[in-house]
Amino acid sequence: MARLQESLSAGIEGSDTAGDLHAMSVDFFVSFVQVFGLPKSIGQIYGLLFVSADPLPMDDIVSQLGISKGSASQGLALLKSLGAVTSQAIPADRREHFEADLNVSRIVTHFFENRLQPRLEHGDRRLEEMLELARAAKRDKKGGGAAAVLTRIQALQKWQKRGRNLLPMVVRWLKR
């Protein structure tokens, strides 16, 4: 962050409102993305773009945030795939310029559909298998609480279904 402050204020004004705002935005989005278990660099990049008046080329991002070219490249790739940044063409400059896209419902939807749903579905399958095994165990009269375990698994399945119903509702609600 030293880098950020430094290069932005560059010995001009005293209170450096712009630099503070940049730093805050970076901070804000870093903790935001961490809620979703995404790497910090993602938040830094988005935070910077969010308060930038114009689209920035990658090397500006690298130098302003003091991160490596590799991180920036990978981070921007992910952000693009999330629909959170878009590239803008700037006349007479062949570098890609990136702009933050405040597309919250798209981003959250993407997150749900790509990170949560697959897990839920995989979970479904495994629960089904567990149920099968538990039934077998009960038939074979293995162990004392086979019936109790069976009941538990079935209860869990109900919750799983509930969760799977909830997600689309949330997505719909976010979309309006």
Added chain:
Amino acid sequence: MARLQESLSAGIEGSDTAGDLHAMSVDFFVSFVQVFGLPKSIGQIYGLLFVSADPLPMDDIVSQLGISKGSASQGLALLKSLGAVTSQAIPADRREHFEADLNVSRIVTHFFENRLQPRLEHGDRRLEEMLELARAAKRDKKGGGAAAVLTRIQALQKWQKRGRNLLPMVVRWLKR
């Protein structure tokens, strides 16, 4: 996991239905808790208790999962605080015995209220500060896009509010 299989099947039956079920449950809950960014050990412990007919003492958990006493102790403490396990007294055995509590809505609610809400509220405050700075920047005519940034921050605030409204709705829905 070698430990789990080993101690459970203990050279009795061939196909080891019970051992498979245990392993699967552990697996299932490990990936479940990881969605919420909780440590793996939490999932292991809960997964084991979930398919155990009777409450287990800590040393059983330690030996069946092959984890350390420290992990088990800390993990159980967290699970208790989540209301996900409860201790049962077993006559003539002074060790604490733990039982899985299939209390999904309580657990998820706890997660929302303790992990998400505080972050959202902290975010609120920071957004407010950012807005203040952006207004100042605009007044001082710093930078070209001060007005655009202001608009963005306000839009973000709207989304933040939306999110904060959504959470209680989700919680209510989960509770019935």
Added chain:
DNA sequence: CCGTTCGTTCAAATCAAAATGAACAAACGC
């Protein structure tokens, strides 16, 4: 074409979160 700029990839280094285990404290039985 050839040199330069831009961007990606991936093995290695770094870093933070979690697990370990030894030391400690508390509760019990004798």
Added chain:
DNA sequence: GCGTTTGTTCATTTTGATTTGAACGAACGG
């Protein structure tokens, strides 16, 4: 009380994820 069992704490170690940076390839401009 005194030794033993049970459970917690916390400094150290381990592990896994992220970041780095050097090497590479592609696209452009002259």
